[in-house]
Amino acid sequence: MFPLAMTGDCCCFATSYSLCEAGQKVSLLDEGCHQHVLDNCSPPIEISEWHAARRDCGSVYQLTVSLMAEDDRVLEKFDSGSMREEQWTGGAWSQVKHVFRNYPPGVRYVQFMHSGKDTQFWAGHYGQKMQGATVRFYEAEAE
Numbered sequence: 001m002f003p004l005a006m007t008g009d010c011c012c013f014a015t016s017y018s019l020c021e022a023g024q025k026v027s028l029l030d031e032g033c034h035q036h037v038l039d040n041c042s043p044p045i046e047i048s049e050w051h052a053a054r055r056d057c058g059s060v061y062q063l064t065v066s067l068m069a070e071d072d073r074v075l076e077k078f079d080s081g082s083m084r085e086e087q088w089t090g091g092a093w094s095q096v097k098h099v100f101r102n103y104p105p106g107v108r109y110v111q112f113m114h115s116g117k118d119t120q121f122w123a124g125h126y127g128q129k130m131q132g133a134t135v136r137f138y139e140a141e142a143e
Contacts, residue, residue, distance in 0.1 A: 016127055017121045024111070042102055043139060046138065047110070049095070053091065054090055057087055059084075059085055060119060063113070067110060
């Protein structure tokens with residue numbers, strides 16, 4: 001699978017010399033998932049995103065995704081940790097992926113937060129690039 005930028009169909013979020021963050025909170029009920037299914041079946045939820053550094057400038061990237069209750073309590077959390085690419089070693093797109101399984105009842109939202117910056121402190125958008133953030137459901141696996 002290739003990132004969207006390689007197909008020419010999309011743009012990406014490019015970071016700069018100070019920490020740049022972006023996020024989105026997705027209502028699972030609004031997107032068509034029934035609360036009975038979420039609470040009783042806990043279908044696997046896969047999250048993923050593509051990211052890349054520029055070859056000529058080092059940068060850092062981090063992805064944090066939370067499964068949240070109706071009252072915004074965090075019930076489960078994934079954190080990629082800070083991923084650093086040094087100058088002259090970047091350029092290739094990489095995908096971060098995680099599957100939430102067996103999460104507790106009450107999940108209603110997925111909150112997606114990504115951040116990055118360059119490590120050279122260059123003026124402009126020389127930090128990490130991010131694109132293709134995805135949330136997918138899978139049928140609950142047979143016991």
